[in-house]
Amino acid sequence: DIQMTQSPSSLSASVGDRVTITCQASQDISNFLNWYQQKPGKAPKLLIYDAARLQTGVPSRFSGSRSGTDFTFTISSLQAEDIATYYCQHYDSLPYSFGQGTKLEIK
Amino acid sequence: EVLLVQSGAEVRKPGESLKISCKASGYSFTNYWIAWVRQMPGKGLEWMGIIYPGDSDTRYSPSFQGQVTISADKSISSAYLQWNSLRASDTAMYFCARFESAHSSGWFDYWGQGTLVTVSS
Numbered sequence: 001d002i003q004m005t006q007s008p009s010s011l012s013a014s015v016g017d018r019v020t021i022t023c024q025a026s027q028d029i030s031n032f033l034n035w036y037q038q039k040p041g042k043a044p045k046l047l048i049y050d051a052a053r054l055q056t057g058v059p060s061r062f063s064g065s066r067s068g069t070d071f072t073f074t075i076s077s078l079q080a081e082d083i084a085t086y087y088c089q090h091y092d093s094l095p096y097s098f099g100q101g102t103k104l105e106i107k
Numbered sequence: 108e109v110l111l112v113q114s115g116a117e118v119r120k121p122g123e124s125l126k127i128s129c130k131a132s133g134y135s136f137t138n139y140w141i142a143w144v145r146q147m148p149g150k151g152l153e154w155m156g157i158i159y160p161g162d163s164d165t166r167y168s169p170s171f172q173g174q175v176t177i178s179a180d181k182s183i184s185s186a187y188l189q190w191n192s193l194r195a196s197d198t199a200m201y202f203c204a205r206f207e208s209a210h211s212s213g214w215f216d217y218w219g220q221g222t223l224v225t226v227s228s
Binding site: 001032034036038043044045046049050053055085087089091094095096097098099100101 | 142144151152153154156157166167168169170202204211212213214215216218219220221
């Protein structure tokens with residue numbers, strides 16, 4: 001099974017900051033990686049698919065990129081409403097596992 | 108409008124059985140995979156398994172194989188997650204999610220609201 005190592009597990013940043021979260025796959029998964037946002041008590045919401053494609057309706061401050069087996073999720077200018085936990089998830093082969101999550105807080 | 112509506116919260120005792128549901132509407136139920144995802148209290152998301160309602164092809168994560176049963180009834184556009192003998196460690200929120208695939212891409216685009224299962228003596 002493919003393992004996704006996500007870091008950091010938590011992050012505190014100020015409004016307006018640039019925030020970066022990373023996910024490393026245990027083997028080559030091409031671009032088969034998605035990023036989700038989960039707010040407390042809610043279901044996850046798809047933000048980025050195919051490593052770098054923005055889901056319709058998602059603000060452009062969110063972006064994703066890939067370098068080999070390393071994937072990066074970026075919020076260019078943190079807003080208060082971005083407080084949530086973020087997860088990567090691969091879909092290269094079953095099981096489609098998630099990263100451990102990154103809890104983002106406002107400083 | 109695509110909707111996945113899950114059944115309500117459940118409280119059970121260890122050893123009891125349970126079946127929770129996920130009713131789909133607004134799209135062709137038989138043409139999309141549906142997955143189940145577990146979230147234990149204060150923890151992350153765990154992919155449990157997935158079913159294709161069109162032919163009931165079902166795949167499980169090794170971590171959940173033999174522990175749960177995933178099924179679907181295409182006549183009523185519903186997917187199910189079932190336990191024969193619950194444990195306290197099954198206490199969690201369970202989400203269903205539709206898997207959209209296009210060309211070689213795939214993602215969970217619609218999610219149910221979650222079903223909280225509490226197992227306690």
